[in-house]
Amino acid sequence: MIKASSLTKIYKGGFKAVDEISFFVKEGEFFGFLGPNGAGKTTTMRILATLDRPTSGKVEVDGFDVVKNPSAVRMRIGFAMQAVGLDDMASARENLLLMGQLYGLSKVEAHKRCDELLNLFALEESANRFVSTYSGGMRRRLDVAAALMHHSKILFLDEPTEGLDPAGRRIIWKYLKDLNNSGTTILLTTHYMEEADFLVGNLAIINKGHIVASGTPKELKDQIGGSKLFLHLMEPVAAETLICDAFPGTTCSEEERYLVVDLKNGPSDVQRIFELLGQKRIAIAEFEMRSPSLEDVFIKFTGEHFEDEAPRNRDPYLTMRQR
Amino acid sequence: MISFTHAFKLLFIRALKQTTRPIAALLPSFFMPFFFFVVNSAGFKSVAKLPGFTGSNYLAFYAPVALLMAVFFTSGDAGFEMMLDITSGYFEKLLLTPVPRYAILLPRIAAMAVRAMAQALIMLLLLRAFGAPYHGGFVGTILLFGLVAIFSMGWAGIGLTLAALSRSPRVLQSTFVLTFPLTFVTTAQLPLNLLPHGYRIAVLMNPVTYILEGARSIMLTGPDPAKVTTAYIVALAFMALTSASSLLSFRKLSH
Numbered sequence: 001m002i003k004a005s006s007l008t009k010i011y012k013g014g015f016k017a018v019d020e021i022s023f024f025v026k027e028g029e030f031f032g033f034l035g036p037n038g039a040g041k042t043t044t045m046r047i048l049a050t051l052d053r054p055t056s057g058k059v060e061v062d063g064f065d066v067v068k069n070p071s072a073v074r075m076r077i078g079f080a081m082q083a084v085g086l087d088d089m090a091s092a093r094e095n096l097l098l099m100g101q102l103y104g105l106s107k108v109e110a111h112k113r114c115d116e117l118l119n120l121f122a123l124e125e126s127a128n129r130f131v132s133t134y135s136g137g138m139r140r141r142l143d144v145a146a147a148l149m150h151h152s153k154i155l156f157l158d159e160p161t162e163g164l165d166p167a168g169r170r171i172i173w174k175y176l177k178d179l180n181n182s183g184t185t186i187l188l189t190t191h192y193m194e195e196a197d198f199l200v201g202n203l204a205i206i207n208k209g210h211i212v213a214s215g216t217p218k219e220l221k222d223q224i225g226g227s228k229l230f231l232h233l234m235e236p237v238a239a240e241t242l243i244c245d246a247f248p249g250t251t252c253s254e255e256e257r258y259l260v261v262d263l264k265n266g267p268s269d270v271q272r273i274f275e276l277l278g279q280k281r282i283a284i285a286e287f288e289m290r291s292p293s294l295e296d297v298f299i300k301f302t303g304e305h306f307e308d309e310a311p312r313n314r315d316p317y318l319t320m321r322q323r
Numbered sequence: 324m325i326s327f328t329h330a331f332k333l334l335f336i337r338a339l340k341q342t343t344r345p346i347a348a349l350l351p352s353f354f355m356p357f358f359f360f361v362v363n364s365a366g367f368k369s370v371a372k373l374p375g376f377t378g379s380n381y382l383a384f385y386a387p388v389a390l391l392m393a394v395f396f397t398s399g400d401a402g403f404e405m406m407l408d409i410t411s412g413y414f415e416k417l418l419l420t421p422v423p424r425y426a427i428l429l430p431r432i433a434a435m436a437v438r439a440m441a442q443a444l445i446m447l448l449l450l451r452a453f454g455a456p457y458h459g460g461f462v463g464t465i466l467l468f469g470l471v472a473i474f475s476m477g478w479a480g481i482g483l484t485l486a487a488l489s490r491s492p493r494v495l496q497s498t499f500v501l502t503f504p505l506t507f508v509t510t511a512q513l514p515l516n517l518l519p520h521g522y523r524i525a526v527l528m529n530p531v532t533y534i535l536e537g538a539r540s541i542m543l544t545g546p547d548p549a550k551v552t553t554a555y556i557v558a559l560a561f562m563a564l565t566s567a568s569s570l571l572s573f574r575k576l577s578h
Contacts, residue, residue: 051415071324074421085412087337089344094337101333102420104325130344146416
């Protein structure tokens with residue numbers, strides 16, 4: 001469905017934003033580009049959406065070359081760009097209706113779709129106000145809604161939840177999941193680890209214009225190692241010996257006040273460890289289980305820390321914590 | 324791809340709305356020409372007594388200048404509106420849509436012509452209310468509004484070209500200074516026969532002179548075929564030139 005071969009983009013002045021990257025996105029897939037700011041994600045997306053031309057390489061979207069047949073590509077895509085682009089001196093309703101009709105929806109269809117999206121993105125009450133009076137979050141939601149007006153086969157989303165509060169982010173995530181389940185191919189760029197983890201089926205980690213790793217989030221994280229159990233115990237030394245004897249091959253280490261157990265069999269070991277500690281009457285003050293994160297993956301493949309601007313709270317899907 | 328006509332219609336309506344929002348932004352394009360009209364027609368009243376001055380009084384002589392100036396100020400907004408779209412990112416949104424490229428630019432020019440005609444009508448009524456004569460008649464009025472529309476599209480083309488080429492509001496702002504020489508290095512303040520020789524050459528090289536003379540003939544005496552024909556030829560040539568440049572620069576902007 002989307003195929004890029006040796007895609008390169010060099011801007012005036014010689015800056016190479018994208019350097020010989022190749023990737024393939026299957027029909028119906030939710031594909032993600034994860035990388036820090038300036039990695040080349042947006043440039044790649046703009047080329048795919050026909051806004052920029054590649055310096056070299058070949059890109060096809062739904063079988064159409066983005067350089068030779070940009071109109072056919074535009075018919076098939078929706079694109080929520082990184083920078084919000086709205087008509088400030090028009091209302092949200094006017095913005096959506098015009099976009100829908102420019103993509104070929106009839107007036108009736110456009111009105112119906114517009115009402116659906118205004119409702120979905122909680123913008124009905126302000127639908128007739130000029131966009132210039134909107135908050136940043138409202139503008140972002142409207143911008144994403146505009147990209148969804150025409151039920152495109154392929155949706156490009158360039159950091160679509162940037163600047164949204166957690167509630168707004170969750171609304172969009174849920175909608176995008178549903179949209180993908182109904183068959184829309186989605187290509188997302190993000191620098192939010194949680195977003196990539198929650199949404200995408202396959203992802204490519206991009207850094208300094210290169211794809212440094214690709215696969216499913218699980219495959220990538222599996223390359224890092226298994227889950228770890230962090231235990232804050234009353235008698236750590238006794239517990240370390242106990243656990244290592246009971247689970248051969250398991251490694252234990254100390255990190256600050258925690259005993260860190262590398263779970264060879266994943267979360268299924270946790271219950272057995274708790275039972276064992278319970279039998280020996282070793283009290284647990286606090287515990288936490290951590291799975292490898294995409295940040296760990298990024299560090300492994302690039303040797304650099306990810307400048308993630310997302311809120312630092314961990315995703316409940318990845319972490320259990322009990323005090 | 325949706326048809327050119329359908330896209331044109333949708334974007335023409337949008338351009339008309341954009342060009343009238345907010346309403347307060349329309350006021351300067353009335354105020355400035357009217358201010359010059361009141362001040363100049365009063366201040367230079369005695370010019371009408373000069374030997375060789377053609378026309379009944381200076382107020383009548385100056386009224387077409389105010390009309391043309393209103394068109395200048397109005398049409399200059401075309402570039403600013405496009406610049407707003409470029410800087411807000413909305414222009415790229417339009418480029419992403421599957422509409423013919425020129426259906427993004429041409430409705431903006433057409434909408435500007437409609438706005439210029441509407442403002443010219445209001446200006447004309449205002450001038451009449453302040454005593455300016457009008458002898459255009461039905462045919463003259465049609466010819467006058469046609470001239471206004473063509474000239475406004477021509478002037479809009481300059482703003483659109485600069486907006487597309489520079490993508491800089493500051494560069495676009497600088498076109499404002501062109502308004503004054505183009506308006507006043509003409510027969511705006513004195514008839515051609517009363518101008519000094521050197522200045523007269525500059526005036527004759529300014530296309531606006533011919534458009535002004537055409538409009539003046541319609542308003543003061545009824546359409547003079549020679550002057551109106553010349554005005555139309557010059558206005559159409561001016562429009563063809565600036566429209567071509569705006570289309571070329573737009574093409575560059577949109578790839």
